[in-house]
Amino acid sequence: MTDHRSGFACFVGRPNTGKSTLTNALVGAKVAITSDRPQTTRHTIRGIVSRPDAQLVLVDTPGFHRPRTLLGERLNDLVRGTLAEVDVVGLCVPADEKIGPGDRYIAGELAKAKKKHTSVFAIVTKTDAADKQRVAEQLLAVSALGEQVGIDFAEIVPVSAVRGEQVELLADLLMKTLPPGPALYPDGELTDSPEERMVAELIREAALEGVRDELPHSLAVVVEEMVPREGRPEDSPLLDVRADVYVERDSQKGIVIGKGGARLREVGSTARRQIEALLGTPIYLDLHVRVAKDWQRDPKQLRKLGF
Incomplete structure (x- = not known):
């Protein structure tokens, strides 16, 4: 089909x-973990939106930030590498917070990285968390930010992913910017992330819920094993999943495990439900918490944990 479009x-x-x-709202399924903690996303995750006339591959990246650790530097490098490879970029600015130094820093980085053939959208997110007057003010502020850094936004679109407001419109506009080309993934595929990584991310999401502020950056999860339980009847399969949750200090290990192991059991229960929904099969989840001292600053430990 010659008028089909596809791109990233x-x-x-x-x-x-x-x-x-x-990303999840556009795909229509959970492909990226979410949390109210900063730096929840650590890897690039691809979500796939397929229509008869176009296929949009959304690359969800870690948040751009001024790095304070080797992990932070590597996450920023991941974002820069992604920017060089995509057809369209969306700069996300929340409606309920004033534009600050972080937004200006990222817009400046984007202006430096932008290629001539890459369209740049401004997306005002979380419009459900602000009134109409505040959203209107933010749209003007975002337009002014583009002028300050030298980006001519192709579109400025307000959306609420939580309520689904203007999500389809955003998909339409993004797809119109894509170059002509065939579908890049089979119809019905929603992500190309390996199952082990998706499982690890769901465990990390469950572990992030309700923990103290210093912990999110220190948490990493590695799935050591995912194997079908031997001897189970075909109509009653069970998948054994063994995973390690890594923290940087013994005190953090205590926070994750909780009194008498209660916190870890809660994490396991929440993660198990999410993983079973993802894989469509019952699982037995075996979680262990381990200390990898100052892993965010140690190149050897970072490699071991997949960064």
Whole structure:
């Protein structure tokens, strides 16, 4: 089909601007984990939106930020590498927070990285968290930000991923910017992330819920094993999943495990439900918490944990 379009889009923004929630809303399924903690996303995750006339591959990236650790530097490098490869970029700015130094820093980085053939959208997210007057003011502020850094936004679109408002319109506009080309993934595929990574991310999401502020950046999860339980009847399968949750200090290990192991059991229960929904099969989840001292600053540990 000659009039079919296909290509890649990337959402950038400072941490916690709703990029992963928007990716999930556009795909129509949970492919990226979400949390109210900054720097929840650690890897690029591709979500696939297929229509008869176009296929949009959304690359969800970590939040751009001023790095304080080797992990932070590597996450920023991941974002820059992604920017060089996509057809359209969406700069996400939340409606309920004033534009600050972080937004200006990212817009400046985007202006430096932008290629001539890459369209740049401004997306005002979380419009459900602000009144109409505040949203209107933010649209004007975002337009002014583009002028300040030298970006001519192709579109400025307000959306609420939580309510689904203007999500389809955003998909339409993004798809119109894509170059002609065949579908890049089979119809019905929603992500190309390996199952082990998706499982690890769901465990990390469950572990992030309700923990103290210093913990999110220190948490990493590695799935060590995913194997069908031997001897189970075909109509009653069970998948054994063994995973390690890594923290940087013994005190953090205590926070994750909780009194008498209650916190870890809660994490396991929440993660198990999400993983079973993802894989469509019952699982037995075996979780262990381990200390990898200062892993965010240690190149050897970072490699071991997949960064």
